[in-house]
Amino acid sequence: xxxxxxxxVILGHVNPDGDCIGSCLGLYNYLKxxxxxxxVSVYLEKMGVKFSFLSGFExxxxxxxxxxxxxxxxxSDASDVPRLGVFAPYRETAKDTFCVDHHITNxxxxxxxxxxxWASSASEVVFRLLDKGKISKAVAECLxxxxxxxxxxxxxxxxxxxxxxxxxxxxxxxxxxxKIIDDSFFAKTYGQAKIHGRAxxxxxxxxxxxxxxxxxxxxxxREYGCTVKATDxxxxxxxxxxxxxxxxxxxxxxxxxEYKVSLRTNSAVDVSRxxxxxxxxxxxxxxxxxxxxxxQEIVEKISGKIREQWEELK
Amino acid sequence: xxxxxxxxVILGHVNPDGDCIGSCLGLYNYLKxxxxxxxVSVYLEKMGVKFSFLSGFExxxxxxxxxxxxxxxxxSDASDVPRLGVFAPYRETAKDTFCVDHHITNxxxxxxxxxxxWASSASEVVFRLLDKGKISKAVAECLxxxxxxxxxxxxxxxxxxxxxxxxxxxxxxxxxxxKIIDDSFFAKTYGQAKIHGRAxxxxxxxxxxxxxxxxxxxxxxREYGCTVKATDxxxxxxxxxxxxxxxxxxxxxxxxxEYKVSLRTNSAVDVSRxxxxxxxxxxxxxxxxxxxxxxQEIVEKISGKIREQWEELK
Numbered sequence: 191x192x193x194x195x196x197x198x199v200i201l202g203h204v205n206p207d208g209d210c211i212g213s214c215l216g217l218y219n220y221l222k223x224x225x226x227x228x229x230v231s232v233y234l235e236k237m238g239v240k241f242s243f244l245s246g247f248e249x250x251x252x253x254x255x256x257x258x259x260x261x262x263x264x265x266s267d268a269s270d271v272p273r274l275g276v277f278a279p280y281r282e283t284a285k286d287t288f289c290v291d292h293h294i295t296n297x298x299x300x301x302x303x304x305x306x307x308w309a310s311s312a313s314e315v316v317f318r319l320l321d322k323g324k325i326s327k328a329v330a331e332c333l334x335x336x337x338x339x340x341x342x343x344x345x346x347x348x349x350x351x352x353x354x355x356x357x358x359x360x361x362x363x364x365x366x367x368x369k370i371i372d373d374s375f376f377a378k379t380y381g382q383a384k385i386h387g388r389a390x391x392x393x394x395x396x397x398x399x400x401x402x403x404x405x406x407x408x409x410x411x412r413e414y415g416c417t418v419k420a421t422d423x424x425x426x427x428x429x430x431x432x433x434x435x436x437x438x439x440x441x442x443x444x445x446x447x448e449y450k451v452s453l454r455t456n457s458a459v460d461v462s463r464x465x466x467x468x469x470x471x472x473x474x475x476x477x478x479x480x481x482x483x484x485x486q487e488i489v490e491k492i493s494g495k496i497r498e499q500w501e502e503l504k
Numbered sequence: 505x506x507x508x509x510x511x512x513v514i515l516g517h518v519n520p521d522g523d524c525i526g527s528c529l530g531l532y533n534y535l536k537x538x539x540x541x542x543x544v545s546v547y548l549e550k551m552g553v554k555f556s557f558l559s560g561f562e563x564x565x566x567x568x569x570x571x572x573x574x575x576x577x578x579x580s581d582a583s584d585v586p587r588l589g590v591f592a593p594y595r596e597t598a599k600d601t602f603c604v605d606h607h608i609t610n611x612x613x614x615x616x617x618x619x620x621x622w623a624s625s626a627s628e629v630v631f632r633l634l635d636k637g638k639i640s641k642a643v644a645e646c647l648x649x650x651x652x653x654x655x656x657x658x659x660x661x662x663x664x665x666x667x668x669x670x671x672x673x674x675x676x677x678x679x680x681x682x683k684i685i686d687d688s689f690f691a692k693t694y695g696q697a698k699i700h701g702r703a704x705x706x707x708x709x710x711x712x713x714x715x716x717x718x719x720x721x722x723x724x725x726r727e728y729g730c731t732v733k734a735t736d737x738x739x740x741x742x743x744x745x746x747x748x749x750x751x752x753x754x755x756x757x758x759x760x761x762e763y764k765v766s767l768r769t770n771s772a773v774d775v776s777r778x779x780x781x782x783x784x785x786x787x788x789x790x791x792x793x794x795x796x797x798x799x800q801e802i803v804e805k806i807s808g809k810i811r812e813q814w815e816e817l818k
Contacts, residue, residue: 354668359665361663361664361668362665378744379746430691
């Protein structure tokens with residue numbers, strides 16, 4: 191794949207997450223370390239500073255440069271061309287293209303495609319492509335971060351025996367994995383920690399205490415110096431409360447009376463059906479939609495849909 | 505070890521945690537499944553219901569019976585005789601004794617001792633003793649639970665490459681590990697979730713925002729239907745806030761003006777020295793002590809000790 195190539199560009203997906211950043215930078219460091227004379231560039235949208243500990247973070251280009259073309263374009267963790275965002279033209283103009291991914295919906299957008307839909311993460315797929323003897327601590331940090339993020343720290347069902355074995359191999363490279371996990375995965379800003387605390391404290395149990403919901407307003411976010419991004423994780427905190435079958439979060443979008451609704455379930459209820467009935471979508475256990483009205487009206491509507499499914503399941 | 509033995513008792517430590525329960529029940533299920541005719545009993549103090557999904561949970565004896573003696577006593581995860589609690593006499597009166605542990609302080613209290621201080625957990629040590637071909641799903645659930653709990657879900661530095669490989673092997677037995685982690689590790693009662701939310705919301709940053717503390721009173725615990733046990737994990741939530749070097753929690757013990765202080769650090773400060781100076785103890789990064797006075801006085805005293813160490817470290 192690399193033969194005769196002098197310049198390589200690595201692309202990920204828009205709004206890059208831990209796996210996208212980890213797999214792209216893992217590849218970047220590996221190529222830089224092991225192929226002298228190769229020009230390697232990474233183009234990604236602006237990334238969270240919590241990933242700044244990764245080698246190569248400072249080298250990432252965040253703006254599209256229309257004067258550039260490359261011998262080889264590698265896409266990682268992006269399931270289709272639109273997900274490449276503004277950097278998509280690099281794939282068009284590259285002499286050769288290579289796609290690494292784990293999304294089942296990826297139909298293969300490059301000349302050569304390595305798509306392992308059973309893999310936990312793109313980082314796991316990248317790991318399998320590399321010469322194990324040449325994986326440095328810097329590469330290990332990137333790939334471990336990607337795997338850890340996409341598995342919710344080895345908790346989601348996408349985690350396989352091989353995922354654990356790969357993570358173990360990478361951990362043995364001497365990476366500070368307790369710190370990686372704390373700083374890049376669990377860490378919150380003080381404002382975010384307070385928004386989460388308040389959201390749980392003001393949550394309300396309904397439907398015989400089998401459901402719980404909470405509401406986060408734009409004013410509250412402003413009060414704690416947060417954006418809506420800070421609401422990530424609140425609904426999961428509600429979901430793991432003992433006895434709770436369905437948890438949902440309402441947060442104001444900024445438009446008057448408009449709320450994003452994020453739903454989670456531990457039960458047989460299919461929350462994607464609820465989200466779908468209000469114009470949203472998602473998965474059986476995690477879904478979302480946008481609704482308008484007073485929070486209490488929205489809660490009533492969602493409750494009605496939950497009751498409907500309970501009736502069906504009886 | 506089992507030759508000629510007809511009755512076996514398995515003991516853990518007082519206030520049994522996930523690893524103690526997991527390793528004891530892992531051994532119990534393994535012996536029951538593979539050695540017909542063997543009488544196997546487990547004696548442990550009352551366990552959290554969150555572990556009730558483990559096979560054998562219902563069979564555990566929680567009361568000492570002074571009429572019983574056994575051919576073999578196996579102790580797991582207990583570092584010394586006092587840690588066996590009221591069940592310690594079973595070790596005294598058994599014809600043979602066997603100790604499985606991972607505590608570096610364990611000096612060996614049985615005739616045969618397998619103490620691997622580098623292991624993540626007693627469950628990991630137990631795993632290595634078993635015939636891998638005979639590990640059932642029920643045994644895998646127990647040992648996985650033990651390993652996951654003692655590593656903070658593969659996050660603490662005691663997690664080795666082999667720990668990951670063992671966990672991977674156990675996961676492949678078809679256990680529902682996402683549910684095990686959620687229900688036995690992350691789950692909180694509604695009252696506990698609210699106590700945590702409130703504790704974070706009312707926390708105070710001090711010392712140039714490098715430290716954060718919070719106070720939980722007996723009245724608050726009562727309001728949310730919680731015991732002091734519900735405060736577990738609060739100080740860790742504070743520790744992972746961005747920019748925080750030292751976090752501490754004060755909670756009322758029930759005696760007037762008496763507070764337990766729980767300290768955590770991400771920095772070079774040795775919190776065990778702070779705890780020690782107030783009659784407590786612990787580890788470099790996690791320590792505790794009991795102090796009397798108004799919360800504000802206690803906070804001043806702790807702050808003074810933090811400043812002292814900062815001066816030294818300059």
